[in-house]
Amino acid sequence: MEVKFMPERIKNQYTEFPLENQIEWWKAIVHSINDGVLVIDHEGFVRLINPEYTQITGVTPNIVGKKLREYRPGAQLPEILIDRKCRVGVYRKTDKREYIVDMAPIIINDKVIGAVSVCKSLTEVHKLSLELKKKGEKLNQLKNKIDSLYQAKYTLNQIIGRNGGLKEAVYVAERVANSILPILITGESGTGKELFAQAIHNESSRKNQPFIPVNCAAIPSALLESELFGYGDGAFTNAKKGGKIGLFEMANNGTIFLDEIGDMSYDLQAKLLRVLQERKIRRVGETNERSLDVRIIAATHRDLQQLVKKTHFREDLFYRLNVISLQIPPLRERKEDISDLIYSMLRSSQLNLSIENSPNEYTISRETMNFLEEYEWPGNVRELKNVIDYASCMAEGTEIRIEHLPQRITKKHFNMYESKDSSTIQSLKEAMEETERNFIIDTLKRFGSDIEEKKKAAKSLGISLATLYNKLKRYKIDF
Ligand SMILES: Nc1ncnc2c1ncn2[C@@H]1O[C@H](COP(=O)(O)OP(=O)(O)O)[C@@H](O)[C@H]1O
Ligand SMILES: [Mg+2]
Incomplete structure (x- = not known):
């Protein structure tokens, strides 16, 4: 050992530390190593083994001082005294144990004074690899589940x-379909x-990739940002450890x-605009950005242009989203589609509901078809x-007649006939209630359905907001 350049403190240790203490010191180190260690001297006598070696190989310390070959005739370590070559990753297996061994000569001044064997248990490695395999299978199962959940039908x-x-x-x-441009x-x-x-999505080349639907109105706006973009580790109290992936990343x-x-909040709209422009997202609480390739399709039942005017929707985002726009007309404006829709629904409702003894082919009475084609369909397709599913359940035979339709939609129809045919006159109270109901619906259509708009509607009706809500409940108006 060259001591010339050592600091005083360490030099003293070497010069003043008694030799036997130094040996104890090295032994202690070998004993604390997590791998098994066995050392032989130049004649092949075992000089040292540590507890981990016993643990892994089962060889006990009473081997110390004995010739290794006598104990373990197959041992390779003594060969190293001769050929001076290292062995790496030698595999050993007994009934109960499995381990790998690295072996090397100990050389001082070009003389082989012994050899050292270092071993690692494979049982532990095995256990871990089994566990890893199981986890991998589980992960695959979950991935398949997620893939099937997020598939467009x-x-x-x-x-x-x-x-x-x-x-x-x-x-x-x-x-x-195949463009990357957003669609509204x-x-x-x-x-x-x-x-x-x-x-x-299914028409595009992305069809085998996820389709992630997000209802922006259903997620509280305080949560929507972290749902969409995810969050980093420790972004806020109660945040999941390691952070959480957002829906954009999933998509x-x-x-x-x-x-x-x-219904997206004004602040979040600005962040969405950035994503559209940069094609990058930043998880809440993180500074680095992640590049993404996600196609955005947005939808709304609201008049966005109107919302832009009222400064509820950002104009810049509106123009960015509105590059390609699809307007789906309400059903009442495409009555020529109604019969096709009905027949297609009747076919699939037999499959889906698998009603017992359901007829193969339903027919619809002329009167019923006329009625369905005339009805206004405020809830559209x-x-x-829902009406067709209900009617096919109610029909006793193969023909769907008007009395099989839900009363909710046929009430007016029957009232019309009844008052004509059997002069059943609506009571004044009923007539007033119906007028009140229709008037409330018309007013809400004019003002809109969010809370601010309902306040305005209530004001225009000359009633309080609470009264308006009571009436909505009483008349089963879903607005
Ligand atoms: N043109 C159509 N052909 C077949 N089914 C339709 C059609 N339009 C709507 N539907 C059906 O009507 C229901 C409502 O459609 P959905 O896409 O959820 O409407 P929105 O998102 O506009 O509220 C779904 O069951 C859908 O399959
Ligand atoms: Mg919808």
Whole structure:
């Protein structure tokens, strides 16, 4: 050992530390090592083994002072005294144990004075690798589950009504499916906005990637940002350790469907605009940005232009989103689609509900079809689907007649006939209630449905907001 350049403190240790203490010191080190260590001298006698070596190989310390070859005839370590070559990763297996060994000569002044063997247990490694395999399988299962959860179901072919008012929308959808440009879909509730979003995704080259729907109106606005963009480790109290991936990241390489975008808060709209421009997101509480390739399809039942005027929606975001816009007309404006929709629904409702003894082919009485084609369908295709599901359950035979439809929608129809045929006159109270109900609906249509708009509607009706809510509940008005 060259001591010339050592600091005083360490030099003293070497010169003043008694030799036997130094040996104890080295022994203690070897004993505290987490790998098994066995040392032989130049004649092949075992000079040292540490407890970990016993633990891993089962060889006990009473071997010390004995010739290794006598104990373990197959041992390779003594060969090293001769050939001076290291062995790395030698695999050993006994009944109960499995381990790998590295071996090396100990050389001083070019003389082999012994050899050292260092071993690692494989049982532990095995256990870990088994565990890892199990975790990997679980991860795969979860991934498959997530993939199937986030798959778009519909295709453009399944959109009924291509000969009617949807022709234009379907045509545009086909043309733009493979572009990366954002799409804005507008239309009343139940017109098929989500259906279109799914079909566009499935028509695009992203179809095997995730389709992630997000209802911006259903997630409290304080949470929406971290839901969309995720958050970093320790972003806030109660935040999950290691952070959380956001929906945008989940949609990477696929499509994110931002439903009810008109309800997104003004602040968050600015952040969304940045994502659209930069194609990067930043998790809440993190500074670094992550690049993403996500197609954005947004939808709303609101009049965004109106919201822009009222400064509830950012103009810059509106123009950015509105590059490609699909307007889905309400069902009452495409009555020519109604019969096609009904027949397609009857076919699928037999499959879906698998009603026992349900007829193969339903027919619809002329009167019923006329009624359904005349009805206004405020809930659009969604309402039509519910009515048809209900009617096919109620029909006793193969024919769906008007009395099989929900009373809610036929009430007026029957009233009309009854008052004509059997002169059943509505009581004054009923007539007043009906007028009141219709008047409230008309007013809400004029003002809108969010809280501020309802306040204004109540004011215009000359009643308090609480009274308005009571009446909405009493008349079952869903607005
Ligand atoms: N053109 C259509 N052809 C077939 N089914 C439709 C059509 N439009 C809507 N639907 C059905 O109506 C229901 C409501 O559609 P959805 O896309 O959720 O409407 P929105 O998102 O506009 O509220 C869904 O069950 C959908 O499958
Ligand atoms: Mg919807």
